[in-house]
Amino acid sequence: MLILIVEDEVFIALDLEMQLMDLGHEVLGIAACKATAIELACAHAPDLALANLHLARQLSGAEAAAFMRAKLGIPSIIIGGSLHELTEADIAAIAPAAMLGKPFSPVKLHAAVQGVAQKATLRDEGIE
Numbered sequence: 001m002l003i004l005i006v007e008d009e010v011f012i013a014l015d016l017e018m019q020l021m022d023l024g025h026e027v028l029g030i031a032a033c034k035a036t037a038i039e040l041a042c043a044h045a046p047d048l049a050l051a052n053l054h055l056a057r058q059l060s061g062a063e064a065a066a067f068m069r070a071k072l073g074i075p076s077i078i079i080g081g082s083l084h085e086l087t088e089a090d091i092a093a094i095a096p097a098a099m100l101g102k103p104f105s106p107v108k109l110h111a112a113v114q115g116v117a118q119k120a121t122l123r124d125e126g127i128e
Contacts, residue, residue, distance in 0.1 A: 006051035008032040037064040053080030066093040
């Protein structure tokens with residue numbers, strides 16, 4: 001599975017990259033801002049975006065995830081320490097495949113990514 005990481009904290013992003021690679025996934029890249037995330041997603045069509053809810057300088061990983069879902073059909077897993085801030089409208093716009101509150105364990109990350117992979121497999125087989 002090709003995964004785009006949308007995270008502005010470099011050490012968190014690198015840790016996520018290592019965890020995903022250890023799970024056997026390919027990481028397309030790390031985007032620290034909404035514009036870069038959208039540019040990479042448009043150019044490379046990842047299978048999944050792992051997006052931090054809030055990025056630096058009032059930028060929104062949630063907005064990037066909503067764009068990727070609506071315009072490109074790319075599912076996302078939203079991560080953040082303040083998921084409680086999301087409204088029902090936000091969640092409807094993003095339509096996340098999963099949401100993980102920080103901090104989360106590698107086991108939870110693996111389960112969330114596997115859930116997306118299984119849905120994609122079922123959809124590809126015409127079962128969903």
